[in-house]
Amino acid sequence: MERIPAPINGADIDKFTNRLGGFDVLKKLAFTTALTFAAAFTLQAQAQEPRRGGTIRFTAPYGASFVSNDSHVSNQIQDEIYGYALHGMLYKWDAKNGKPVLDIAESVQVSADGKTYTYKLRDNALFHNGRKLTSDDVIWSYTRIMDGSKNYPGARYVARIVGATDVQKGQAKEISGLKKIDDSSFSMTLTDKADPGYFLFQAQTAILPAKEAQAAGFFDKPIGLGPFKFVEHVPGSRMAFERWDKYYLAGKPYADKLVISPMGEAAARDVAFRNKEVDVSILGSTQYVAYKADPNLSKGILEVAEVFTRNMGMNPTFKPFSDKRVRQAINHAIDSDLIIKRLVRDKAYRAASWLPLSSPAFDKDAKPYAFDPDKAKKLLVEAGYPDGFEFEWTATPNESWGVPIVEATIPMLAKVGIKVKVKPVETSALGGVVVGGDFQAYIWSNTSGPDSLTALKCFHSSTPRSSCNYTTFKNPAYDKLIDDASAEADPAKQLDLLKKANAMLQEEAPVWFFNYNKAVMAYQPWLHGLQPNSTELALQRYEELWVDSTSPAAK
Amino acid sequence: MLPYVFRRLLQAIPILLAVAALIFVLFSVIPGNFATSQMADGRSNIDAATIERMNQQFGLNDPLPLRFAKYVGGLATFDLGDSFRTRQRVTALIGERLWPSLQLALAAMAFAIVIGVPLGFLAALKPGSWIDMLSMVFAVSGLSLPMFWLGLLLMYAFALTLNWFPSFGYGDGDPRYIVLPAIALGVSPLALLARTARAAVLEVMHADFVRTARAKGASAYRVMRWHVARNALVIVLTTLGLQFGSVLGQAVVVEKLFAWPGLGSLLVDSVTWRDIPAVQGCILTIVLFFLVVNIAVDVLCAVVDPRIKYS
Numbered sequence: 001m002e003r004i005p006a007p008i009n010g011a012d013i014d015k016f017t018n019r020l021g022g023f024d025v026l027k028k029l030a031f032t033t034a035l036t037f038a039a040a041f042t043l044q045a046q047a048q049e050p051r052r053g054g055t056i057r058f059t060a061p062y063g064a065s066f067v068s069n070d071s072h073v074s075n076q077i078q079d080e081i082y083g084y085a086l087h088g089m090l091y092k093w094d095a096k097n098g099k100p101v102l103d104i105a106e107s108v109q110v111s112a113d114g115k116t117y118t119y120k121l122r123d124n125a126l127f128h129n130g131r132k133l134t135s136d137d138v139i140w141s142y143t144r145i146m147d148g149s150k151n152y153p154g155a156r157y158v159a160r161i162v163g164a165t166d167v168q169k170g171q172a173k174e175i176s177g178l179k180k181i182d183d184s185s186f187s188m189t190l191t192d193k194a195d196p197g198y199f200l201f202q203a204q205t206a207i208l209p210a211k212e213a214q215a216a217g218f219f220d221k222p223i224g225l226g227p228f229k230f231v232e233h234v235p236g237s238r239m240a241f242e243r244w245d246k247y248y249l250a251g252k253p254y255a256d257k258l259v260i261s262p263m264g265e266a267a268a269r270d271v272a273f274r275n276k277e278v279d280v281s282i283l284g285s286t287q288y289v290a291y292k293a294d295p296n297l298s299k300g301i302l303e304v305a306e307v308f309t310r311n312m313g314m315n316p317t318f319k320p321f322s323d324k325r326v327r328q329a330i331n332h333a334i335d336s337d338l339i340i341k342r343l344v345r346d347k348a349y350r351a352a353s354w355l356p357l358s359s360p361a362f363d364k365d366a367k368p369y370a371f372d373p374d375k376a377k378k379l380l381v382e383a384g385y386p387d388g389f390e391f392e393w394t395a396t397p398n399e400s401w402g403v404p405i406v407e408a409t410i411p412m413l414a415k416v417g418i419k420v421k422v423k424p425v426e427t428s429a430l431g432g433v434v435v436g437g438d439f440q441a442y443i444w445s446n447t448s449g450p451d452s453l454t455a456l457k458c459f460h461s462s463t464p465r466s467s468c469n470y471t472t473f474k475n476p477a478y479d480k481l482i483d484d485a486s487a488e489a490d491p492a493k494q495l496d497l498l499k500k501a502n503a504m505l506q507e508e509a510p511v512w513f514f515n516y517n518k519a520v521m522a523y524q525p526w527l528h529g530l531q532p533n534s535t536e537l538a539l540q541r542y543e544e545l546w547v548d549s550t551s552p553a554a555k
Numbered sequence: 556m557l558p559y560v561f562r563r564l565l566q567a568i569p570i571l572l573a574v575a576a577l578i579f580v581l582f583s584v585i586p587g588n589f590a591t592s593q594m595a596d597g598r599s600n601i602d603a604a605t606i607e608r609m610n611q612q613f614g615l616n617d618p619l620p621l622r623f624a625k626y627v628g629g630l631a632t633f634d635l636g637d638s639f640r641t642r643q644r645v646t647a648l649i650g651e652r653l654w655p656s657l658q659l660a661l662a663a664m665a666f667a668i669v670i671g672v673p674l675g676f677l678a679a680l681k682p683g684s685w686i687d688m689l690s691m692v693f694a695v696s697g698l699s700l701p702m703f704w705l706g707l708l709l710m711y712a713f714a715l716t717l718n719w720f721p722s723f724g725y726g727d728g729d730p731r732y733i734v735l736p737a738i739a740l741g742v743s744p745l746a747l748l749a750r751t752a753r754a755a756v757l758e759v760m761h762a763d764f765v766r767t768a769r770a771k772g773a774s775a776y777r778v779m780r781w782h783v784a785r786n787a788l789v790i791v792l793t794t795l796g797l798q799f800g801s802v803l804g805q806a807v808v809v810e811k812l813f814a815w816p817g818l819g820s821l822l823v824d825s826v827t828w829r830d831i832p833a834v835q836g837c838i839l840t841i842v843l844f845f846l847v848v849n850i851a852v853d854v855l856c857a858v859v860d861p862r863i864k865y866s
Contacts (some may be wrong), residue, residue, distance in 0.1 A: 068643070235821075237815070
């Protein structure tokens with residue numbers, strides 16, 4: 001039975017050894033062991049030749065249905081899950097190496113200023129009706145996304161192309177930054193220096209066939225460039241696909257069919273998985289414990305540190321939180337490790353700063369705030385709050401980053417004199433509350449990747465609260481680091497600047513750094529090729545998946 | 556009879572309007588809206604300009620009375636508007652979900668009627684017997700079991716352990732898929748029907764006209780068939796109507812649990828994402844179904860018991 005290893009990196013190992021005291025010997029021992037296991041797993045995986053045929057039975061765990069057959073319409077991960085089967089994007093996420101790579105394009109050239117990208121499309125990229133992809137399709141798709149009257153969610157990515165927002169505002173019909181060179185090549189000019197791979201790999205930016213997509217009824221049976229062709233969508237029950245034999249990656253996909261069932265109910269997924277009716281199941285913390293304890297189920301668990309940082313944002317307009325020492329005191333006063341162990345049931349990694357473990361700019365030597373109530377008290381005294389204070393904490397019912405977590409912190413904060421008044425809100429209302437600045441503190445799970453620069457720009461003083469600087473963090477030294485990193489052409493130097501910015505964030509503590517999400521997927525022993533996707537584990541490149549002959553749906 | 560039905564249908568209009576107003580007001584006063592709900596996953600940073608554009612697009616910036624007037628105007632032409640989330644017509648969304656929901660409701664009620672009514676009759680015929688005790692234990696349990704928990708129990712027992720039925724999904728006309736959700740949904744009405752049937756039969760059996768029929772020498776079968784059953788049936792039918800009408804609303808939990816593609820699962824997702832037109836459409840459909848079923852039951856009662864006159 002194959003076990004697909006979670007990505008093992010130095011940060012994981014160091015985190016482990018740091019907890020044990022940071023001894024070098026332990027570091028070396030852990031590193032050697034990890035390398036040995038990784039090598040063994042790799043050899044084992046290589047020994048198995050992918051098998052063609054069969055049906056992959058996937059689950060979409062974030063709701064009771066898919067939103068739409070039109071991938072441009074939906075903002076939800078739930079719909080990206082099928083989007084990866086049906087569509088091709090300009091880039092795709094290489095989960096194993098943690099970076100974006102070209103998808104429908106075979107090559108790209110970048111201008112000296114890093115703003116203009118010239119793409120050559122694949123010659124063998126065909127839509128599911130057999131028509132060859134052209135640069136008109138790419139340009140039309142991006143222009144459609146920017147239709148201001150439709151407010152497609154992918155607009156926030158495409159908006160980074162010069163002239164895109166003019167289309168959105170109705171001031172132009174074409175995106176000036178997109179230029180067709182010929183049928184198979186085009187250039188794209190960005191508003192600022194950035195790697196477009198980080199924002200043009202989502203299914204919201206799927207490339208649709210320009211002519212066909214404008215025909216009535218197209219979205220009843222949509223076509224795309226993806227590894228699987230659309231067969232049917234029974235709303236609220238399943239979306240079925242079959243292999244696209246002319247997919248541009250030779251020999252892929254392996255499976256004949258793919259069926260994705262939306263199953264928002266964790267308990268129902270659990271039964272279906274145990275009953276071998278589905279091949280994968282995203283696990284919550286309760287199930288994670290049960291699956292780990294089960295000798296059979298524990299053999300099929302894939303874990304990855306996703307690019308989400310759970311945190312308590314502090315509003316500096318609330319006087320105590322304007323003082324760095326108070327924010328640091330809160331980080332010292334809460335026993336995060338205990339909460340992660342007892343409440344989150346180890347389905348999370350302790351956060352040191354903002355960037356998560358999977359980020360290349362994550363500093364493996366950084367240690368999280370130590371649980372130290374005495375230090376917290378001392379900091380509060382220095383800040384002028386010897387008797388503490390009371391604040392209102394806005395939280396949703398979410399079990400991993402909501403009211404249950406807040407309730408666990410209440411006695412810890414009380415010990416240093418800080419009283420918490422919980423202000424419960426519905427999950428769908430939290431965004432509005434935070435963006436409106438109507439809070440003293442909130443707890444949320446925010447994206448902190450995959451692009452480290454984009455993630456850290458959220459704390460730049462020029463970033464408004466309504467974008468992602470929710471705590472309206474302002475620090476000139478931090479701004480300079482981010483500006484320098486943005487302008488830096490040398491990746492190594494840029495990484496170094498980002499590490500420094502991340503370290504500064506830890507010191508400034510605009511938030512309580514709680515944890516990074518550990519996404520867990522249970523998979524059946526017959527399913528192979530799963531990728532440890534840190535952007536979202538439920539998003540898999542289906543062309544890499546295959547089922548062996550032991551699957552109940554092998555035929 | 557027809558004027559009565561017509562009048563009842565007319566009476567349903569103010570009820571529907573009141574429900575529409577209630578949903579409208581509720582969703583207008585609670586915090587959050589569709590645009591801000593898009594940020595709930597913490598990965599979608601939607602800037603203020605986009606939120607503003609979305610609110611504009613969906614008419615959420617209009618004054619409340621104007622929005623309500625537009626909505627009621629749409630209702631008058633059977634236009635439920637466009638879903639914020641899917642950008643499809645709400646009528647189309649409901650159309651594709653209605654049949655699965657009706658299938659489930661019919662199956663659940665068939666299960667409840669076929670078992671519940673005879674069980675109640677049998678229990679009443681032999682009060683104090685083991686069958687009476689058993690049926691009442693079953694009835695009380697059925698009424699008190701949470702539907703979600705019962706559904707899970709059924710999954711574990713009949714899908715996971717015995718492997719008789721699939722644990723989720725719609726299937727392609729395969730009746731095995733509907734069995735577990737129908738049982739989970741049908742147990743509660745079954746229990747109520749059994750209790751009602753038992754009480755109704757016991758009451759009628761002690762009525763004067765039954766004693767008279769026996770005194771006249773009518774056979775036990777004739778007494779049961781023509782005097783007890785027909786009179787008890789009116790009470791049972793009324794309960795049945797109420798249960799059948801509400802089963803579509805109760806299906807929300809079961810549909811989500813069993814990944815059944817009905818109105819319930821659409822409603823849950825629509826509420827989560829503050830898709831007000833879809834929520835309003837789903838609830839109005841459920842209320843309309845309740846009203847229509849109850850009118851149908853009233854008509855049926857008149858057929859069963861000719862003494863009932865509707866004027």
